[in-house]
Amino acid sequence: MAKPVLLKALSGLLPPTHYNRIIFASVCHNGIEYSTLPNRPESHEEFEATxxxxxxxxxxxxxxxxxxKGVPDIPRCxxxxxAVRVLKLYDVPFGARNILENPEIKNAVKSVSNWPTFPQIxxxxxxxxxxxELKEKLKDVAVTAKKEE
Amino acid sequence: MGVTKEQVESSLKAKLNPSHIEIIDTSGGCGASFAIEIVSEQFEGKRLLERHRMVNAALEEEMKEIHALSIKKAVTPEQWNQQQQQSNKSDAASA
Incomplete structure (x- = not known):
């Protein structure tokens, strides 16, 4: 089975406290309300940077x-x-954000990755x-881990 | 509106000079979703992600209209020949 092999390969990368899936539903849902912060951004550029x-x-x-698009339990695309199924198949813990609920995050992710479509991993x-690409990557990691055994 | 298969094909041909290309419209006709197989010498020495970036870049204009692009294969002619031989072999074995 690929599962334990892959988990072993990735286990070094994961802080133990971090094993559970983290879903930022509450953060996404409310939006990120920087306007309520004392050091609120002065300009749109500053907001984008934040x-x-x-x-x-x-x-x-x-x-x-x-x-x-959507949340891991209810994907909207x-x-x-x-992508979520692949991560679950290999038992990989992950953090997730719903870009449909936050266009600012969506644009920021696009500018970081320079990639046109979602999901992005x-x-x-x-x-x-x-x-x-995720499927290929995890397959490669599993194969390499198996070889090293 | 969407994009036609022919538009996608001609942009990829113009920019990546492929020796083989196959485009499947997976949108059911609305032109928003495509699956692509492409073989080009320009992929030589490039990692998977870089190859896919090259395809995305070649389709920069079209991507504005495309919802999903599934790059099934982006390989070099050498890899393509190997894969063809392998699949021929397995076809022969199963026959």
Whole structure:
């Protein structure tokens, strides 16, 4: 089975406290209300930079981070659904954000990855691609891990 | 509105000079979703993600209208020949 092999390969990358899936539903739902912060952005440029920081923090804090349409339990697009299924198949814990609920995040992710479509997946801070590229990547990791055994 | 299969094909041909290309409209006719197989020498020495970026870049204009692009294959002519031989072999074996 690929599962334990892959998990072993990835286990070094994951802080133990981080094993559970994290869904930022509440954050997404309310939007990111910077306007209530004391150091609120003065300009649109500043606001964009702040959102970009959120994305950069996401991909730093989550070994696997997916920006998708819908939430993991209710994906709103076939490709987002596929990506989530692949991650679950390999038992990979991941953080997720729903870009349909936050266009600012959507644009920030696009500018970080320079990739036109969603879902978008980042592993260890590195942009991997969409669902197709994710499938290839995890297959490769599983194969390499098996060889090293 | 959407994009036609022919538009996608001609943009890819113009920019990536493929030796083989296959485009399938997976949108059911509305032109918003395509699956692509492409073989080009320009993929030589490039990683998967870079190859897919090249395809995305070649379709920059079309992507504004396309909802989903599934790149089934982006390989070099050498890889393509190997894959063809392998699939021929397995076809022969199963026959």
């Amino acid at each position: 959102v970009k920081n959120v994305v950069e923090k996401d991909i730093k804090d989550n070994s696997v981070m997916i920006y998708m 076939g490709f987002s659904s596929l 980042f592993i260890k801070g590195e942009f991997i691609g969409g669902s197709g």
